[in-house]
Amino acid sequence: MAGLRVWLMDPNPTSRRQARLGQFWLGWLRLRRNPLAVSGLVIVGLLLVVAAFAPVIAPHDPLAQDLSRRLLPPGTPGNLLGTDDFGRDILSRIITGSRITLYIVGLVAVTAPFLGLLIGTVSGYFGGWTDAVLMRITDIFLAFPRLILALALVAVLGPGIENAVLAIALTAWPPYARVARAETLTVRNSDYIAAVRLQGAGVPRIILGHVVPTCLPSVIIRVTLDMAGVILIAAGLGFLGLGVQPPLPEWGLMISSGRKYLFEQWWVSTMPGLAIFIVSLGFNLLGDGLRDVLDPKSAPK
Amino acid sequence: MSLIEVENLTVTFRANGRVVRAVEGVSLSVTAKESYGLVGESGSGKSTILRAICGLAPVSGGAIRIGGKTIPTPRGRAFARQVQMVFQDPYASLHPRHTIDRTLSEPLAIHGIGDSDARVMGALDDVGLPRNFRFRYPHQLSGGQRQRVAIARALMLEPGILLLDEPTSALDASVQAEVLNLLNRLRDERGLTFLMVSHDLAVIDHMCDRVLVMQNGRAVEELSREDLSGARMKTAYARSLFDASADRMLGDLEGTPA
Numbered sequence: 133m134a135g136l137r138v139w140l141m142d143p144n145p146t147s148r149r150q151a152r153l154g155q156f157w158l159g160w161l162r163l164r165r166n167p168l169a170v171s172g173l174v175i176v177g178l179l180l181v182v183a184a185f186a187p188v189i190a191p192h193d194p195l196a197q198d199l200s201r202r203l204l205p206p207g208t209p210g211n212l213l214g215t216d217d218f219g220r221d222i223l224s225r226i227i228t229g230s231r232i233t234l235y236i237v238g239l240v241a242v243t244a245p246f247l248g249l250l251i252g253t254v255s256g257y258f259g260g261w262t263d264a265v266l267m268r269i270t271d272i273f274l275a276f277p278r279l280i281l282a283l284a285l286v287a288v289l290g291p292g293i294e295n296a297v298l299a300i301a302l303t304a305w306p307p308y309a310r311v312a313r314a315e316t317l318t319v320r321n322s323d324y325i326a327a328v329r330l331q332g333a334g335v336p337r338i339i340l341g342h343v344v345p346t347c348l349p350s351v352i353i354r355v356t357l358d359m360a361g362v363i364l365i366a367a368g369l370g371f372l373g374l375g376v377q378p379p380l381p382e383w384g385l386m387i388s389s390g391r392k393y394l395f396e397q398w399w400v401s402t403m404p405g406l407a408i409f410i411v412s413l414g415f416n417l418l419g420d421g422l423r424d425v426l427d428p429k430s431a432p433k
Numbered sequence: 434m435s436l437i438e439v440e441n442l443t444v445t446f447r448a449n450g451r452v453v454r455a456v457e458g459v460s461l462s463v464t465a466k467e468s469y470g471l472v473g474e475s476g477s478g479k480s481t482i483l484r485a486i487c488g489l490a491p492v493s494g495g496a497i498r499i500g501g502k503t504i505p506t507p508r509g510r511a512f513a514r515q516v517q518m519v520f521q522d523p524y525a526s527l528h529p530r531h532t533i534d535r536t537l538s539e540p541l542a543i544h545g546i547g548d549s550d551a552r553v554m555g556a557l558d559d560v561g562l563p564r565n566f567r568f569r570y571p572h573q574l575s576g577g578q579r580q581r582v583a584i585a586r587a588l589m590l591e592p593g594i595l596l597l598d599e600p601t602s603a604l605d606a607s608v609q610a611e612v613l614n615l616l617n618r619l620r621d622e623r624g625l626t627f628l629m630v631s632h633d634l635a636v637i638d639h640m641c642d643r644v645l646v647m648q649n650g651r652a653v654e655e656l657s658r659e660d661l662s663g664a665r666m667k668t669a670y671a672r673s674l675f676d677a678s679a680d681r682m683l684g685d686l687e688g689t690p691a
Contacts, residue, residue, distance in 0.1 A: 144565030151532065151568035323526035327583075330487050331540040331590065332513035341539070345530045 159425040169421020175414025183230040192221035194228040194381045203397045214399045216389065222403045225381035229404070232382045233411065236297055236366045237359055243301040245355050248308025253343045255309065256316025257335070267313070273306040278361075279368055286374040293382075296375035300365055304358065308351050315347040349426035356419030360412030367408055383408050435462035436500055436626050437469075437486075437594065443494030444478070444485050455481040457650045458495070465593070468620065468627040470641030472634055472674065478650035479630045480521070483596045486628075487518055499594070510544060517587035518596040522603050523579035527571040533557075533582055534567045540589040556585040560615060577608035581615065588619065595620075597629040601636060613639055634678040638662065646671040 137157075145151040163169050182189060191210075198219035206214040206222075213222040255266035273281070285299035319325060320343065328342055367384025369375030376382035378389075383404040390400030444456040456478040463469040471479040484490035486497055488508040497504050504512055520526035527536055537556055538549040546552070557564050560581040571579055580600060587595060600616065601609040613636065620627060631637050637644050638661055646653040646668070654671045664679075666672045 145568045148534065148568075151534070154568075323520040323522060324528040326487075326489050327518070327520065327526055327586065328528075328539060328543075330489070330508070330513060330518055331543050332508075332510035333539070333543045337543065342528060342531075345528075 163421050163425045166421045166424060168417045169424075172414045172417025172419075172421060175410060176418055179230055179234060179411055179414065182227055183234045186228050186231050190221075190224035190227045192224040194220060194225045195379050196220065203393065203400070205397070206399050206403070213403045214397075216386070216400045217393065217397075220381075222386075222399065225386060226383070226404055226407045229381040229383050229386065229407070230411075232293065232376055232380065233363060233366070233408075236293070236300070237362055237415075239297045240300050240304060240362045241355055241359065243297075244304035245308045245351050247301070248305035248310075249312045249344060249347060249351055251305065252309035252312025252314075253316045253339050253347060256313040257320050257339055257343055259320075263313075266309070270306045270309050273303065274310075276303070278303045279365055282365055282369060283372070283374060286369060291374045291377060293376050293380075296366060296369050299369070300362055303365075304362065307358070308354060311350050311354055312344075312347040315350060316343050319343060319346050349423075352426060353419050353423050356415050356422060359415035359419075363408055363412055363415075436465040436467075437461075437463040437628060438498040438501075439482065439486070439495070440498070441495035442482060442485060442492065442497065444481050444490050445493045446491070455490070455650055456485065459645075459647070459650075459652045460495075461645050461652070461655075463626060463628055465626055466620075466624050467643065468629065468641045470637040470644035471628070471630045471647060472632065472637050472644055473647035473653075474632060474674075476649075477647040479632075479647050480598050481650075483518060483598050483628065483630055486516065486596060488512075513540075513592075514544065514590045515592055516594045516596060517590060517592040518598060519580070519583050519587050519600045521599040523576055523583050524571075524603065526583050527579055527586075529571055532568050532570055533562075533574075536571075536582060537586055537589055540586065544590060546590075552589065556589055559588065559619070560585040575608075576604050577612060580604060580612050584612075584615065584619070588623075591623075593624075594626045594628065597627055599630050599632065602632070609636070616640065634661070634674055646674060 139150065140154050140157040142150065142154065145154055163173070191212075198215075200219065201211070201215055202217055202219040204211050204215045206212065208214060211221050211223070213226070216222055216225070251266050251270065255263045255270075281303045282296075282299040285302060286295055289295040289298065325338065325342060328338055333341075363383075366375055366382070367387065370382040370384030371388035373385075373388070376385055378385060386404035387401045387408075390397070390402075390404075393400050439459065439461045442456055442459045443454070446453045446455060459478070459482060461469065471482060473479050481490050485492050486504070488506060492506075499512075499515060531539075534553055537553045541547075541549045541552060553567060554564055557567060562578060562581050562585070566574065566578070571582070574582065580603075584600070597616070601612050604612060616627070617640065619625060627640070629637070629640055634644075638658070641658065643655060643657050644661060645655050648670050654666065654668045656666065656671065660666065661675070664675060666675055
């Protein structure tokens, strides 16, 4: 272990692999110094663990109804967070629902920034009419409120988890495109881009190898900050009955089903609400921490 | 026969309806293994000539020939293996998020040249940088070290012609001499042809066999090294440039080792 650390911290790495792993290690050390970022990482890590082992951790079947035990308050023996209107265990439903949340968040986090980066960098790099066309399309998408556009898309595509993801991804990319374009404009006339062009590099290599890396940190930070919003939109679609369909335990859907009992049996809505809150907070804190880590200039010399 | 021929080159920029003539009808020719200087004040169009040769500025008139052949537009890979450029500001010409290794191996990857490990190490040796700098980022190097990396990058494709756009103006005096001596050494070793821009006649005097004095986008006067050291200028403008840097030309640049 100590040998590995020395190998990673070696200021004069001997191979490309060692240099790259060393950079990761330095990034991790920087992240570790920031207590808020670590707490964000812990929350996101917990979400991953809970989602991975959901069937093992959950004390009850999340779909098993027991009308004789409906709307029990939190702290009831056997039902730590109480039960909902069909007598299902809320804790088990939250634990199982973490999988759906993670699935949505993961798919959106992969697709939307990719699309946004591509459109933003291409638009910024080429300029001229390419830029005009792509940015007007971006403007059109930005002009719609996100939830309304997602609603419209789901209404066309039909309700369901995949369509909800697609709708969220299609509404989430414009801000990334904007960020990427702005960064691209600042670097596209720089000498280092001129140098690589002069070396005979093609446009794909310049954009993917030289422009995207400069945009990536700000986009990644935006992604983690947006994850909270994605969870909320997914919850919103679930709440409106356009996302995940019952009886699947999606958190937004659970809040929605509890709204009839909001005053007398507050826990039915509150518990999944707290889960959304904690996970959103976790992603936000992690995003703040990544801001420091992803800038190589803040590396110790 | 001359290696680089620039004939009646005109470069005009259009910005907000205004037309700026950066270079007007400049002709020059550089023979192989010669070091040719372009000198003039800021905005005289000397850097624009280099950028026009590289395809980074629009050629609106005249012709540029390398080895007797008109250069293609866009410049393409064959051109990249013939001509490379070292930029003025070493703080802006290296990608801030790429390691030195990545910067130096990129041209090899573009041209599908193998054995990049050994070539990168060799390039570092050639420009006098320690091999353990290989995985550092540009912000971890000093200005002079960065410019050495930029020179190494320009030489990765083993071009015959090096365009130098004020390669030392962003560096302080002692580092300036080191970099100039490094360039001279590399030119001797590899038989390179230099086309070098500077606003400093002292640098040009140290580096170049012939020099073209430019003012306001036009060529004023061509001088050989003998003309320069003998202060035999015909035009008043070249004379005033010479007077401005005469005291430093007498100072010894050669004393510092590369």
